[in-house]
Amino acid sequence: MSTDADVIIVGGGCIGATIARELAADHNVLLLERDQIAGETTGHSSGIIQPQYQFPHLPKAGRLSFRFFESLDGHRNYEYTARELVNLHGPEKTEQVQRYTELVSRNGGYDTTWLSAAEIDERYPGVFNVGEESPIAGGMVYGRMGWVDPYTYTTTVSQDATDRGATIETGVEVTGLLVEAGNVVGVTTETGDYRAPEVVVAAGRWSRELVADHIAIPIQPQRFWHINLESETDLSQRVSDEYPQWYMDLDFGDGLPADLGLEGFMATFWRPEHTGELHVAGIEGLLGENPSVKTTVDEEFHLLLAERIADILDEFDEGRVTNDGCCPTGDAMSPDWLPIIDSPADGPAGLTIATGFSGLGLSASPIAAAAVRQLISGHGAPFSLASLSLDRFDDRSAEFAEPPFDVFDTSVFEE
Incomplete structure (x- = not known):
């Protein structure tokens, strides 16, 4: 199936939709969602905007998130409280x-x-x-801190993405990656193949199985x-x-x-x-x-x-x-509760992964969008991506016990 897309994004939740909005300004973006926008995990989230809760060690990322959510207040039907x-x-x-x-x-x-x-x-x-x-x-x-309606937020940024030229197709289930000579060239679906030189997998818990033939992701x-x-x-x-x-x-x-x-x-x-x-x-x-x-x-x-x-x-x-x-x-949860946002060096070229947000993806969505832009375009993230990379895990098995999570863990800060 032919497409003019530079980037295919798999997943129409808050992460995928926000990434689509970010990239659509200067890329031909195609977003594929198997259900409807915000129709699955995102639509059942709490709506809490709390980036410092998950990223206390990345204050620049937290400030970016707050500025983004606050700046959209009053846009379309979106409200920030x-x-x-x-x-x-x-x-x-x-x-x-x-x-x-x-x-x-x-x-x-x-x-x-x-x-x-x-x-x-x-x-x-x-x-x-x-x-x-x-x-x-x-x-x-x-x-x-803040609160937004998750569905309204996600539909708002997805509408922004289409206004910027992105194409969004719902009811399309991606089943795997198309890889040729070590390079991603698109995705496979139940209705045909879509081709593009860059693929961003932001499909929550399904991300692991979508890329399993090419790289392992430690999420459950x-x-x-x-x-x-x-x-x-x-x-x-x-x-x-x-x-x-x-x-x-x-x-x-x-x-x-x-x-x-x-x-x-x-x-x-x-x-x-x-x-x-x-x-x-x-x-x-x-x-x-x-x-x-x-x-x-x-x-x-x-x-x-x-x-x-x-x-x-x-x-x-x-x-x-x-x-x-x-x-x-x-x-999806990773072994250390932090998300995985990376273009893995040992994976096929052109593949970017954004998953493992441990239930905190809504407030992390602008952070993920900035990180993905950095990975694809070489600019966009005013914070280090090191703590979000896949290679921080020596063991990429999905068979890990639930990691302990202490809200007041002081070890995340370097003295």
């Missing part, structure tokens, strides 16, 4: 959190503040149970769940630019369903909704090579989660679940 994020913690981590907060602020240049439980209660009065039995000892406040699929809880307390008044989103490793003890593959603790986010309900979401962990992805959350876990949230929020009683679900496709 500034909103703080607070990482809460128990007493065992107070010293570590204080140190991490200092390093993020000093080395990363981010707006971060450590608050004790009493200071959190003073800053957000009436929200938390900070008495003697509260699990909260303090928290780290990210002063510059990862699933996320969400539920909405309705309480006697109407939380709609808590939806504002000033009211933050919250994060904490919640201790569920023996109550976590066995199929989650986790032991006791789970990374959990929550925020109030305009409906007055509380939206709660969390990471379920790795699913293995051939996951059977459920679409609902365990009923007993519903009840336990409501109890844990009620222990923390002073204004929330144990609410009933109004809806629940899991990301039906799963994102």
Whole structure:
């Protein structure tokens, strides 16, 4: 199948669409998506803009991300809402959190503040149970975070890409790469071949199998769940630019369903909704090579989660679940939680990979776009790509245990 494209992008989620927008200014871009734009993992994401959460060691990348999302505010139907994020913690981590907060602020240049439980209660009065039995000892406040609607954002940047000359074809499933004499020359699909000298694979968890005949990528699929809880307390008044989103490793003890593959603790986010309900979401962990992805959350876990949230929020009683679900496709995780954005030297020439965003791809999408431009055109990224390269992994097997992830890990900073 003939095409005039210079670059084929595989994947129409937030990463692929943002890359298409970036490259379309001076390349003939063809984006191929097997479903619809933002129809899979992106459409089920949280919408949190938090680049410093994943890239504390790359402050220039974080600033690029914030500038991009803020600059689009009011464009088409897209809106950007500034909103703080607070990482809460128990007493065992107070010293570590204080140190991490200092390093993020000093080395990363981010707006971060450590608050004790009493200071959190003073800053957000009436929200938390900070008495003697509260699990909260303090928290780290990210002063510059944001929220966008993932679907609206992705359709906005994809429309920008087409306005700049890109072609987007949906309902086209890419099945592999076309490689001749060590060079990428296009992709294969169920309906025919598309040819171009550059191919960017940004297909989430499917990226590994698409390039498997030519290079190995160490990623595994990862699933996320969400539920909405309705309480006697109407939380709609808590939806504002000033009211933050919250994060904490919640201790569920023996109550976590066995199929989650986790032991006791789970990374959990929550925020109030305009409906007055509380939206709660969390990471379920790795699913293995051939996951059977459920679409609902365990009923007993519903009840336990409501109890844990009620222990923390002073204004929330144990609410009933109004809806629940899991990301039906799963994102992809690398062995160190950082994405892989690279044109691997040991892969076919002309191949670029952007995958392994560990559920944080939305806020990383402008970073990925700048990095891919750097890899293809030799300019565009005001930050080092070394920590994102594929060759940082000696073992590229997909059979790795879920890597430990400490939100307050100080080792990411060089002293």
